[in-house]
Amino acid sequence: MNDAPLPSQHGSPLRLVVPGWYGTAQVKRLRDITVLDAPFTGFQQSVAYLEATDRLDSGEELPPGDREDLLDRVRDFERAAQQRVEELRTRLSRAEEFAATLAQRLTSSPRL
Structure with missing residues (x-):
């Protein structure tokens, strides 16, 4: 810091600087x-999405360029949300297959 x-x-031994974000009190120590x-679709990003759409x-x-920036943010969030929906659909499908297999095995196996 200042040479x-x-x-x-x-932040020693490592300081992370992320353009557009500040960490005055949020992050003190990173675990991983x-x-x-x-793009991540967490709570704060959802709030930013709602603010942009509002x-x-x-x-x-809007000042020049702000509308395009807001639209880019909304599109990025929508793409990330759609990707997450697809991931969750895949996980749900696998869970349903597992549950069906388990139910079949439980009903077809002799009771001890």
């Missing part, structure tokens, strides 16, 4: 980092 070693209270191939639907005059 000096990074002290512990400022997960790399994703699609601004787009409000009819307010």
